[in-house]
Amino acid sequence: MSAVAERGRPARRRRVFRHWGLVCGAILTALLLLIALVSLVWTPHSATAIDLTQRLLPPSPRHWLGTDHFGRDIASMLMVGAQNSILVGIVAVAIGVALGVSLGLLAAAQGGWAEEAAMRLADFTFAFPAVLSAILITALLGPGAVNSIIAIGIFNVPVFARLTRGAARAIWTRDFILATRAAGKGGLRITLEHVLPNIASILIVQATIQFALAILAEAGLSYIGLGTQPPFPSWGRMLNEAQTFLFLAPRLAIFPGLAIVAAVLGLNLLGDGLRDLLDPRLRRF
């Protein structure tokens, strides 16, 4: 009896923790979206206006988080930067979903050489992390937000391709698929009407996690100067500029970093929480 009680208690504690994760993740993500939306119509100050008389000010009621070396308001830059992060995340994930899911569905439906070819292609793309593709693309086309988004999107393709193929193959072996075949439906119809809806929840969860990874990757690319270009504020770009003043004004580096951590943490917690909620059988890492 006591053994059962011992096993039950930690399990319950973990469940509570998981829901906490989901709640925290949802709140952080909602906050991120809200800040980005508000910044479309209002920011405390202009995010791009340069005022050298106001440079490197500490936080105050007028400038909540202080100003940078050009006298720009940090809080306003962070707010506008949120737009940038969300935009990059959405487009990069959309590229990954559009190409990766199609590839995965095709592989699962066709099998044979098509599957082999699609999966080798996915394996191969793994050898080119976003930074490497971005370097190749920017080397010729020059740095820019669009090029960095494409590079991050390309890296998302194999992730979704593998996940989709694995999940879709499991659906294809189920009896109800056999029934739809017997009813005379073709491969494409079965894929769109039965396979895709059944794996949608897994894809949504992965999309949240890839969204978070895209924000991290964009910050990295902007930090080394391959991503979003000035004067449009981006969190990675702010960190790049802050590095020069790391000893003089460390807070310039602290705030954008905290913004990235909060955004990524929120999305990851949301993704993990959704996974547990939608499909408790899928174990989280």
Added chain:
Amino acid sequence: MLFFLLKRLAGLVATLAAATLVVFLVLEVLPGDPAQVMLGTEARPEQVAALRHELGLDRPAPQRYVAWIGGMLRGDLGRSYTYQVPVAELVGERLLVTVPLALLAMALTTALALGLGVYAAAHQGQAGDLGVMGLTQLGIAVPNFWFAFLLILLFAVHLGWFPSGGFPGWGAGIGAALKALLLPALALAVVQAAILARITRSAVLDILGEDFIRTARAKGNSRARALWRHALRNALVPVVTIMGLQFASLLAGTIIVENVFTLPGLGRLVFQAITQHDLIVIQDVVVLLAGLVILINFAVDLLYLAIDPRLRRR
């Protein structure tokens, strides 16, 4: 076994060839004339034509590809346009920084991840487990270059224990060189360790539920011995798989982190090459990094066989 090895080896060669082809084609297909890019927009057409000839760009693409691959096999990576020295020479020096940095980061990752992961699994559901899981969730969300800033602020500026950047070279002694690499390696390792610790935890938890662990305990093995000797070894296959994939992220991460610490590695070389439009260097370094990733994943496949003899029968 031999057939398996041969098949894998053939796959390795094919993947490496594909990687070179992709990089070549990307630079070929993307709009933009390499000679024009290198010289800038103000170059005269004669200058561009002369450089095109010098680079062999006036020859047909297949011929250039074969020449490039042939050169690479002989160790000739071409000449850097900006430095005017063989790329092989440049890359060779930089590899001596990047590879030790990546290996040190991987070693730190493994030590941190296995320790934390096994600890969390052994204390499943308890405060220690929740603490480790919370930390790893935070670790995954931290950008490695920002963590590098924090490390510099704490250990270089505040405490003064480590240099805030630069590399004295291996000639200055192994101790001094490792000291310069430790903070960058730690910045790279923390994020990867967070991911790997979660994988280790769930892999070990899977194994702890197996009958043979109960048998091992029944035979009188202590809890710790059953955990470290029996559970961990069996949990290693998924852990090693992820480690292989992580090496790609680590190498990509070095490009960024080397810039934080101004380490003269491959990342810094490729970064300078981008600002100077030195396409030959970029092409070679990208292929080299992708090739390293492919080789590591090949090594991981072989490592499976060492860890789990059952897989050798395939």
